[in-house]
Each structure stands twice: as C-alpha cells, then as structure tokens.
Amino acid sequence: MGNCDRTTGQCSSCIQGYHGTNCKTRCSSNCTEECNKSTGRCIECISGIFGDDCNKPCPVNCKETCTRDEGKCGGCKPITVGLYCNSTCGAECLPITDGTRETCNRDGRCTECIVGRYGDGCDWNCSTTCDGNCSRSKGRCTECIVGRYGDRCDKNCSKTCDGRCDRTNGKCSLCIKGYSGDTCDKDCKDNCTICNQDDINNCSQCIYGKYYGTACNYTCSLNCKHGSCYQENGDCSGGCVEGKMGMDCSKNKDTADEEVSPVVGGVIGAIFGIVVTLVICITVYCYIVKSWSGCELRGCREDSVDA
Incomplete structure (x- = not known):
C-alpha cells in the first residue's frame, strides 16, 4: 500500500494489519x-483486552470493555464497584435485585441505605429511638418509638400521655385517666375520672359513680342504694334504699301506696260487681231450669190444668 524508497525498499506506509x-x-x-x-502498537484493542500490545484481559468484573491504557472498566457487573470493579457495595447498602437500579454507584455510594443507617455513605446510625428508618440526608426519624418525639425522637412525651404523642409538637394522642390538655398537663375536675382532652369541663366518666351531669357537678341522691346513679340523668343505678322507690328514689313507699289505693279500690270494686252479677244470673238460671224439670215430673203441664 503506497510507495517505498527506491534505494532501500522501505515502505512509507503499510496495508491494514501489518x-x-x-x-x-x-x-x-x-x-x-x-x-x-x-x-506495532495497536491503535485500538478488541473488546475485553487492553495494554500497548492489547495483550492484557480487562478485569473480570468489567461490564463490557475497559480503557486501552490503564484497563479501567467502562461499567461494573452488579454489586461490584471501583475503577477496576474489584470492590463490592458496602453491607450498609440496601441490595437492589430487581435490575431497575444499581445497589451502589461506581464510587461505592449506596443508592439506598439499609434500615437504621443514613448519610451519603450510609455510614451513620439512625437514633435508637427511631421506630424503623430515618431520612438519608439528615437522619430525621420516619417514626418515633412510643413515648418519644422530635426530629431525632430525642424528646420525651409527657408522662401523662396514654401512648404516643405528635412527633412534631409533642401533643398527646390520648391522656391517661384524670388528665386533659394538649400535653395532658391539666387535672380533670375533682369529680371526673375521665374528661375530654380538649374540654376539661366535659367528663365522660364520674368518680365512683356518685356524681352525674356533663361536668360531674351534681351529687347522686342519698336515696340511691350505694349512692350510685347514671351520669346521664341522675337516676339511681343500683336501686333504692329501704322505704324509697322511683327512678330517682325520691318517693316514699307509703305515700305511693296511698296515691294508688283509690285506683286499686276502683278496680277491685268493679271486679266484685261483675262477680256478684254473674252469681245472681247463674242462680236465677238454675232456679228456672229446676222449676221446669220438677213440673214435668209431676205432670203439671198446661194442657192438664185445662182438663
């Protein structure tokens, strides 16, 4: 290909491959x-080979080819990282096996951290008061364990919270018995066992069952047995003491008898009148039947009398 020197015969250029x-x-x-x-140095090496003479294989974990001079991989096989793909993703990286993304990039940076780790390299531990994971960038807990709140769940909920509190402001989800308010720091009214968290005067249960009303500000009647009544209306829940009656046990039994005796007397009188009338009717009927029967035996028929 091309010319050669007329004296020495040296080629000025070679055909391809020589x-x-x-x-x-x-x-x-x-x-x-x-x-x-x-x-004789190759201009380019075939895939999988590098070096001046293209006589060195690319590292085994290279995805395709590597650089001609240094053998740096153009891409790595799954889970391997580094310029020569001779390292693996760290144990703190969350394995991604569905093929949609790499577990970590070429520099070893995790795509996602395993639960309990955060940071650019997933090399920081989430707070032990996190309930599960925390944000990758700042370590903010996704959820707090019961009794804690704050970005890192490093603050204690009020001791009078019944369980969890809002992780941002510490507001109690529920209060234990006897307390009210956002952080359950207010006592319910004296006669309340349980009061509304948003309204200290709204009781849902009165102490010992001896009070009634929305705010448990009324005392059950002393005529109630055991002094207990229903919170809704004050009616006695366990019956009445001896000698008392009625829903609220406000009536005396003797007075009640007097009030109903005219009614009872009227009913008894009516029944008695009916019974007497029936007896008279039955007696007259029997008498008539008996008289006719006796007359037939004596032959005292109307036609005999006429003869």
Whole structure:
C-alpha cells in the first residue's frame, strides 16, 4: 500500500494489519484493525483486552470493555464497584435485585441505605429511638418509638400521655385517666375520672359513680342504694334504699301506696260487681231450669190444668 524508497525498499506506509520497515510483520490479533507502523502498537484493542500490545484481559468484573491504557472498566457487573470493579457495595447498602437500579454507584455510594443507617455513605446510625428508618440526608426519624418525639425522637412525651404523642409538637394522642390538655398537663375536675382532652369541663366518666351531669357537678341522691346513679340523668343505678322507690328514689313507699289505693279500690270494686252479677244470673238460671224439670215430673203441664 503506497510507495517505498527506491534505494532501500522501505515502505512509507503499510496495508491494514501489518507493520515494520518493510511491512512484513502482522499486527497483533488483539488489534481491532491497524497498528503503528514503527512500533506495532495497536491503535485500538478488541473488546475485553487492553495494554500497548492489547495483550492484557480487562478485569473480570468489567461490564463490557475497559480503557486501552490503564484497563479501567467502562461499567461494573452488579454489586461490584471501583475503577477496576474489584470492590463490592458496602453491607450498609440496601441490595437492589430487581435490575431497575444499581445497589451502589461506581464510587461505592449506596443508592439506598439499609434500615437504621443514613448519610451519603450510609455510614451513620439512625437514633435508637427511631421506630424503623430515618431520612438519608439528615437522619430525621420516619417514626418515633412510643413515648418519644422530635426530629431525632430525642424528646420525651409527657408522662401523662396514654401512648404516643405528635412527633412534631409533642401533643398527646390520648391522656391517661384524670388528665386533659394538649400535653395532658391539666387535672380533670375533682369529680371526673375521665374528661375530654380538649374540654376539661366535659367528663365522660364520674368518680365512683356518685356524681352525674356533663361536668360531674351534681351529687347522686342519698336515696340511691350505694349512692350510685347514671351520669346521664341522675337516676339511681343500683336501686333504692329501704322505704324509697322511683327512678330517682325520691318517693316514699307509703305515700305511693296511698296515691294508688283509690285506683286499686276502683278496680277491685268493679271486679266484685261483675262477680256478684254473674252469681245472681247463674242462680236465677238454675232456679228456672229446676222449676221446669220438677213440673214435668209431676205432670203439671198446661194442657192438664185445662182438663
């Protein structure tokens, strides 16, 4: 290919695949096409090979090819990282196995951290008071364990909270018995066992069952047995003391008898009148039947009398 010196016969250039003064030496089989005429150095190596003479294999974890001079991988096989793909993603990286993303990038940075870790390299532990995971950038807890609140769940909920509190402001979800308010720091009214968290005067249960009303501000009647009554209306819940009656046990039994005796007397009188009337009717009927029967026996018929 091309000319040669007329005196020495040295080629000015070689056909593809050859090199040397007289272009008699073949380029390495690992060269893609041409090689340097003077040195035989490949212009490019075939895939998977690198080096001046393209005689060195790329690192085993290279995804495809590597750089001609240094053998740095163009991409890594799954879970391997580094310039030569000779390292693995750290144990703090969350394994991604569905093929949608890499577990970590070439520099070893995790795509996602395992539960309980955060930071650019997932090398920081989430707070032990986090209930599960925390944010990758700042370590803010996703949820707090019961009894804690704050970005890192480092603050204690009020001791009078019944369980969790708002992780931002510490407001109690519920209060234990006897307390009210956002942080359950207010006592319910004296006679309340349980009061509304948003309204200290709204009781849902009165103490010992001996008071009634929305605010448990009324005392059950002393006529109630055991002094207990229903919170809704004050009616006695356990019956009445001896000698009392009624829903609220406000009536005396003797007075009640007097009030109902005229009614009872009227009913008894009516029944008695009906019974007497029936007896008279039955007696008259029997008498008539008996008289006719006796007359037939004596033959005292109307036609005999006429004879």
